[in-house]
Amino acid sequence: MSLAAIVLAGGQSSRMGQDKALIPVQGVPLLRHVCDVAAECTNEIYVVTPWPQRYRELLPNTCRFVQERPLHQDIHPQGPLVGFAQGLAQVQTDWVLLLACDLPRLRGEVLQGWAQQLDTVPELAIAFVPYHAQGWDPLCGFYRRSCLPLLNAFISRGGRSFQRWLDHNEVQAIPDADKHMLFNCNTPNDLAALN
Ligand SMILES: Nc1nc2c(ncn2[C@@H]2O[C@H](COP(=O)(O)OP(=O)(O)OP(=O)(O)O)[C@@H](O)[C@H]2O)c(=O)[nH]1
Ligand SMILES: [Mg+2]
Numbered sequence: 221m222s223l224a225a226i227v228l229a230g231g232q233s234s235r236m237g238q239d240k241a242l243i244p245v246q247g248v249p250l251l252r253h254v255c256d257v258a259a260e261c262t263n264e265i266y267v268v269t270p271w272p273q274r275y276r277e278l279l280p281n282t283c284r285f286v287q288e289r290p291l292h293q294d295i296h297p298q299g300p301l302v303g304f305a306q307g308l309a310q311v312q313t314d315w316v317l318l319l320a321c322d323l324p325r326l327r328g329e330v331l332q333g334w335a336q337q338l339d340t341v342p343e344l345a346i347a348f349v350p351y352h353a354q355g356w357d358p359l360c361g362f363y364r365r366s367c368l369p370l371l372n373a374f375i376s377r378g379g380r381s382f383q384r385w386l387d388h389n390e391v392q393a394i395p396d397a398d399k400h401m402l403f404n405c406n407t408p409n410d411l412a413a414l415n
Contacts, residue, residue, distance in 0.1 A: 222313035225258035260328030320359035350397030
């Protein structure tokens, strides 16, 4: 079973008011932190963003960039589902760990434990994703590369909601995922709560 990681860093950070990927938490920019944790699971990491030059200096040379392109029917921002599809198109591994760039409490050993369960995910399930009362946590989950045609079909029908895409497909839930670890930092208040 082979695994790559895709890190999404193309959001507008409108709630934060500044690019979240660049914000230091304990001295380390958030995007760098997420890539470092991803590196505990795989040495194949793709950062999907419309502005790679903004982050190149920040990341190890081993991180590859996927330059995100606008879909002709969309204006920016196109959202995480489209960024994910563009990243997935570059990947050759069986599975992909998809991560947002705003997960300051991510822990490598937890992700490694989940990755070890991938061999037990039913063949029909396209993904292995944390699930809780509010729904899926799609931006810290595992996806089969083979789901790309389904994803592209959903996008070309106008679908942009990750939750809806997952609800329309067979997905294996990661039970009892630690919500503290999945905390995502969207606002200045979220950031203040970290320190
Ligand atoms: N590549 C890419 N990533 C995206 C896009 N939209 C959101 N993301 C990423 O998806 C993750 C979750 O996004 P949000 O937490 O909603 O962040 P955001 O869209 O930057 O923030 P808001 O403008 O406040 O909603 C973050 O890692 C974003 O960088 C996009 O259009 N392209
Ligand atoms: Mg977020």
